[in-house]
Amino acid sequence: MSTIAMGHAGTEAAPAEKKGLWSWITTVDHKRIGILYGVTAFIFFLLGGLEALLIRWQLGAPDKTFLSPEAYNQLFTMHGTTMIFLGVMPLSAMFFNYFIPLQIGARDVAFPRLNAYSYWVFLFGGLVLNASFLFNAAPDMGWFAYANLTSKQFSPGLNVDFWIIGLQILGIASLAAAVNFFVTILNLRAPGMKMMRMPMFVWMSLITQVLLLLAFPIITVALVLLMLDRNFGTHFFVPSGGGDPVLWQHLFWLFGHPEVYILILPAFGVVSEILPVFSRKPLFGYAAMVFSGCFIAFLGFGVWSHHMFSTGLGPMADTVFSLGTMLIAIPTGVKIFNWIGTVWGGSIQYKTPMYFALGFVAMFIIGGLSGVMHASPPADLQQTDSYFIVAHFHYVLFGGSIFALTAGAYYWFPKMTGRMLSEGLGKVHFWLMFIGFNLTFAPMHILGLNGMPRRVYTYSAGMGFEFWNAIETAGSLILGFSFLVFIVNILKSLKSGEVATADPWHGATLEWSIPSPPQEWNFAVEPTVDGRDPLWELRRANGGTLPEPARVSGKGIHLPSPSYWPIVTAFGTAMTLVGFLMHVTLWVILAGLAITMIGIFSWAFEPADH
Amino acid sequence: MALRLPSLRRAARWVPALCITLAMLALAGCSTDGYPQTTLAPKADFAELLDQVFRRSFQLATIVFFLVEGALVWALFRFRGKPGDAEPEQNHGNTMLEVVWTAIPAVILVFIAVPTIQVIFKTAETPTDNPLVIEVTGHQWWWEFRYPEYNLVTAGDMHVPTGRTVDLRMTTGDVVHSFWTPQLAGKRDVFPGRDNRLWFKTETPGTYPGQCAEFCGTQHARMAFQVIAQDPDAFDAWRGGMAEVGAPADSGGSAPSPLVAQGQQLFATKACVGCHVVTAVGAPTMVGPNLAGIGTRSTIASGWLPNTDENLARWLKNPQEVKVGVLMPNLGLTDEEITALVAYLRSLSVVPAPGAVAMTAAGN
Numbered sequence: 001m002s003t004i005a006m007g008h009a010g011t012e013a014a015p016a017e018k019k020g021l022w023s024w025i026t027t028v029d030h031k032r033i034g035i036l037y038g039v040t041a042f043i044f045f046l047l048g049g050l051e052a053l054l055i056r057w058q059l060g061a062p063d064k065t066f067l068s069p070e071a072y073n074q075l076f077t078m079h080g081t082t083m084i085f086l087g088v089m090p091l092s093a094m095f096f097n098y099f100i101p102l103q104i105g106a107r108d109v110a111f112p113r114l115n116a117y118s119y120w121v122f123l124f125g126g127l128v129l130n131a132s133f134l135f136n137a138a139p140d141m142g143w144f145a146y147a148n149l150t151s152k153q154f155s156p157g158l159n160v161d162f163w164i165i166g167l168q169i170l171g172i173a174s175l176a177a178a179v180n181f182f183v184t185i186l187n188l189r190a191p192g193m194k195m196m197r198m199p200m201f202v203w204m205s206l207i208t209q210v211l212l213l214l215a216f217p218i219i220t221v222a223l224v225l226l227m228l229d230r231n232f233g234t235h236f237f238v239p240s241g242g243g244d245p246v247l248w249q250h251l252f253w254l255f256g257h258p259e260v261y262i263l264i265l266p267a268f269g270v271v272s273e274i275l276p277v278f279s280r281k282p283l284f285g286y287a288a289m290v291f292s293g294c295f296i297a298f299l300g301f302g303v304w305s306h307h308m309f310s311t312g313l314g315p316m317a318d319t320v321f322s323l324g325t326m327l328i329a330i331p332t333g334v335k336i337f338n339w340i341g342t343v344w345g346g347s348i349q350y351k352t353p354m355y356f357a358l359g360f361v362a363m364f365i366i367g368g369l370s371g372v373m374h375a376s377p378p379a380d381l382q383q384t385d386s387y388f389i390v391a392h393f394h395y396v397l398f399g400g401s402i403f404a405l406t407a408g409a410y411y412w413f414p415k416m417t418g419r420m421l422s423e424g425l426g427k428v429h430f431w432l433m434f435i436g437f438n439l440t441f442a443p444m445h446i447l448g449l450n451g452m453p454r455r456v457y458t459y460s461a462g463m464g465f466e467f468w469n470a471i472e473t474a475g476s477l478i479l480g481f482s483f484l485v486f487i488v489n490i491l492k493s494l495k496s497g498e499v500a501t502a503d504p505w506h507g508a509t510l511e512w513s514i515p516s517p518p519q520e521w522n523f524a525v526e527p528t529v530d531g532r533d534p535l536w537e538l539r540r541a542n543g544g545t546l547p548e549p550a551r552v553s554g555k556g557i558h559l560p561s562p563s564y565w566p567i568v569t570a571f572g573t574a575m576t577l578v579g580f581l582m583h584v585t586l587w588v589i590l591a592g593l594a595i596t597m598i599g600i601f602s603w604a605f606e607p608a609d610h
Numbered sequence: 611m612a613l614r615l616p617s618l619r620r621a622a623r624w625v626p627a628l629c630i631t632l633a634m635l636a637l638a639g640c641s642t643d644g645y646p647q648t649t650l651a652p653k654a655d656f657a658e659l660l661d662q663v664f665r666r667s668f669q670l671a672t673i674v675f676f677l678v679e680g681a682l683v684w685a686l687f688r689f690r691g692k693p694g695d696a697e698p699e700q701n702h703g704n705t706m707l708e709v710v711w712t713a714i715p716a717v718i719l720v721f722i723a724v725p726t727i728q729v730i731f732k733t734a735e736t737p738t739d740n741p742l743v744i745e746v747t748g749h750q751w752w753w754e755f756r757y758p759e760y761n762l763v764t765a766g767d768m769h770v771p772t773g774r775t776v777d778l779r780m781t782t783g784d785v786v787h788s789f790w791t792p793q794l795a796g797k798r799d800v801f802p803g804r805d806n807r808l809w810f811k812t813e814t815p816g817t818y819p820g821q822c823a824e825f826c827g828t829q830h831a832r833m834a835f836q837v838i839a840q841d842p843d844a845f846d847a848w849r850g851g852m853a854e855v856g857a858p859a860d861s862g863g864s865a866p867s868p869l870v871a872q873g874q875q876l877f878a879t880k881a882c883v884g885c886h887v888v889t890a891v892g893a894p895t896m897v898g899p900n901l902a903g904i905g906t907r908s909t910i911a912s913g914w915l916p917n918t919d920e921n922l923a924r925w926l927k928n929p930q931e932v933k934v935g936v937l938m939p940n941l942g943l944t945d946e947e948i949t950a951l952v953a954y955l956r957s958l959s960v961v962p963a964p965g966a967v968a969m970t971a972a973g974n
């Protein structure tokens with residue numbers, strides 16, 4: 001029998017919460033860092049969304065001059081870069097931070113200060129990347145930055161350099177976080193939580209960390225080579241010196257394809273938590289879900305060249321990469337069938353998180369099927385670099401990741417804030433987002449197959465592209481509006497939302513056994529687990545209901561003490577890399593290194609109860 | 611809860627109407643009329659091979675789509691929980707079922723993989739049926755076409771004969787581009803120092819637009835071209851005409867009008883010659899497109915503006931305003947100079963005009 005301290009007898013008043021800006025700057029609490037990630041990423045996400053709306057406005061009619069070509073190219077590059085590195089990835093990181101420790105019954109992550117460091121590095125990376133706008137030098141060569149357009153000869157401005165440095169900084173944040181969560185999941189699980197008892201979100205998060213650890217070094221190296229080419233006269237990608245632009249494509253997609261799974265696997269995890277809870281039925285085929293996730297991640301490293309079927313790699317390479325890609329459809333299909341199997345025969349509770357989770361499944365199927373189509377190089381020879389691909393990956397990343405992350409937001413908001421989000425506004429949000437999303441992205445399939453290329457700042461009248469583009473732009477406005485509803489919902493609910501109990505959804509996992517929001521130490525008593533759905537088992541043993549857990553004083557619970565050294569070290573790290581932005585600015589690099597060193601030493605030798 | 615929303619049951623009433631609307635939209639979406647650049651109406655053997663594979667995967671995907679989404683939607687209505695429902699049966703999976711739904715997609719994929727591999731190897735073959743070789747070079751932001759067999763160079767309009775395989779050898783003069791002719795041959799990226807291939811044979815005379823499909827900088831959106839397929843006689847007439855364009859009067863060309871002569875003068879003195887050549891035979895590659903035949907070219911500024919006198923004048927007035935960032939500078943020409951230059955450029959025509967020939971060809 002699982003033992004989880006419910007209605008724990010601590011009668012002393014809970015200590016006052018730590019408040020104020022300083023407490024946020026020095027926090028090493030995974031829950032607060034999770035919130036920092038969430039708020040920051042959401043702001044960046046809105047920025048990326050605004051960029052998308054400008055793009056859509058420009059494309060709403062043929063030959064529009066609303067945006068200049070230069071502005072358009074900056075916006076589409078920043079839109080992609082922002083959504084991937086500053087939106088979806090850190091939104092996932094919010095859930096990693098907040099819920100991995102809670103779901104495995106831990107009091108914090110393995111390295112709380114490293115965790116704070118990751119967040120601050122991420123923030124500085126995002127700021128550096130966006131600072132490019134102030135210099136009118138936002139990256140303008142696409143988020144894939146294909147060589148040799150990125151060489152000094154063809155891109156003399158700082159645009160590419162801002163992108164390189166911004167991504168290098170963000171990469172450090174991702175790697176540090178990945179190490180941290182990897183160790184946390186492997187080492188800090190509550191007694192009894194064997195690997196095959198971990199919640200599916202934790203499983204998918206674990207796989208994501210492995211992908212991060214293996215994929216980010218590749219882009220780091222590629223970016224270093226590109227920086228050397230641009231600023232130090234090397235010729236890795238420059239043909240005039242014997243380099244090869246195709247090498248960049250290999251390196252980029254060797255990172256870029258696993259990156260796709262980095263963006264979607266956490267979403268798989270979130271949905272695999274929500275569907276069982278709102279179907280009142282365990283996840284269908286738990287083991288198959290775990291292994292298909294591992295299989296997808298493994299294969300994900302062997303299919304990068306399917307982004308390069310038009311490169312002309314030859315029939316043998318095309319065949320192998322095509323078959324590998326098709327193979328991925330099999331475990332992906334298993335996941336979809338298992339999700340349907342989970343709701344099948346259940347008693348579906350139509351709450352907002354469930355709406356978004358089901359929306360995810362419905363949309364992800366479409367993205368998966370179009371993906372199978374361009375797994376075939378002959379078909380892809382028409383589809384690649386057309387709007388068909390834009391449709392495909394938005395069905396996967398928006399219909400997939402964003403729907404799932406939004407589902408997660410509605411699901412876990414009560415736990416994070418102690419307030420419920422409004423169900424009414426939530427459903428309005430869902431329908432607006434669902435309709436807006438499909439109006440925006442479904443017609444892109446048609447446009448792509450009818451010859452509209454991507455990354456074009458305009459198109460000519462008479463190409464037949466007018467009608468669907470107008471519909472898409474209208475759809476994007478609805479989509480944008482749906483997020484306003486979401487924001488209103490969040491703000492209203494934070495102020496006056498219904499107060500959340502510890503377990504408003506009848507959840508199955510450990511985070512629902514502690515008060516909402518959790519106290520700083522999470523679990524006053526370490527839980528033990530002997531099944532996959534510990535809380536359900538406990539509730540059943542208890543005759544169907546559980547007492548509301550009390551807030552306790554937490555006296556005697558040791559927690560890591562707050563520290564400002566992580567932010568200092570993060571600042572030094574970012575500064576060092578910024579020193580490479582304009583060729584070499586030696587004093588910036590040296591100052592950055594000095595700050596980093598001081599930060600690391602002070603952090604290491606800081607007394608525990610400072 | 612302040613807001614009342616229609617229940618699922620009431621919403622369900624809208625399903626038929628929604629389905630009909632969606633079906634109509636889908637049908638509208640399937641029509642390729644009015645899309646000159648569509649991939650769905652192939653007009654050459656190569657594009658047809660691509661289309662076969664696409665159709666196979668599209669059909670299978672459509673079936674899977676309806677089955678899986680159907681199962682999902684059905685479950686959503688069928689297993690709707692009601693207040694007071696007992697806990698549903700707690701099943702954890704079904705090995706048999708899971709094996710089956712792992713196997714079925716694998717089988718479906720075989721049906722896509724087999725034609726895929728066949729077509730991959732088929733399209734990778736080098737044509738051996740006495741093809742017409744055309745060397746394609748991408749430039750920021752225009753396309754150059756060389757016909758080694760006839761020692762001709764042109765830009766923007768690629769003339770090809772019907773009934774003969776065209777063998778494209780493709781590279782770039784600067785950054786990576788991608789040559790995309792949706793109705794004829796799909797697309798292939800072009801790299802510096804590499805010789806990438808595509809081929810096609812069309813039997814249908816016509817004008818097939820295409821454009822650059824790999825992001826290549828500021829004016830990637832305006833890097834289009836036309837493939838003009840003509841029956842062999844018309845094609846021969848075109849290349850014969852091309853060989854004559856720009857030939858000096860004393861070597862067989864007719865004497866120019868004063869305005870044209872003034873334009874010719876200006877062309878030589880206003881830096882145009884630094885970037886453009888006006889003869890097609892054996893001409894070198896320059897910064898700007900070869901202008902032999904510009905008088906009868908279908909478009910200017912790379913497949914974008916119709917080739918009218920007004921557009922030519924607009925272009926010469928300030929190319930930077932027409933096509934921001936273009937590698938042709940504003941040369942500060944006066945209106946008079948522009949009139950003369952336009953007359954001169956118009957005189958650089960192919961006789962007989964290929965448009966007329968193409969039309970008669972299509973009419974025959």
Ligand SMILES: [Cu+2]
Nearest residue numbers: 787822826833
């Ligand atoms: Cu191009």
Ligand SMILES: [Cu+2]
Nearest residue numbers: 822824826830
């Ligand atoms: Cu291009």
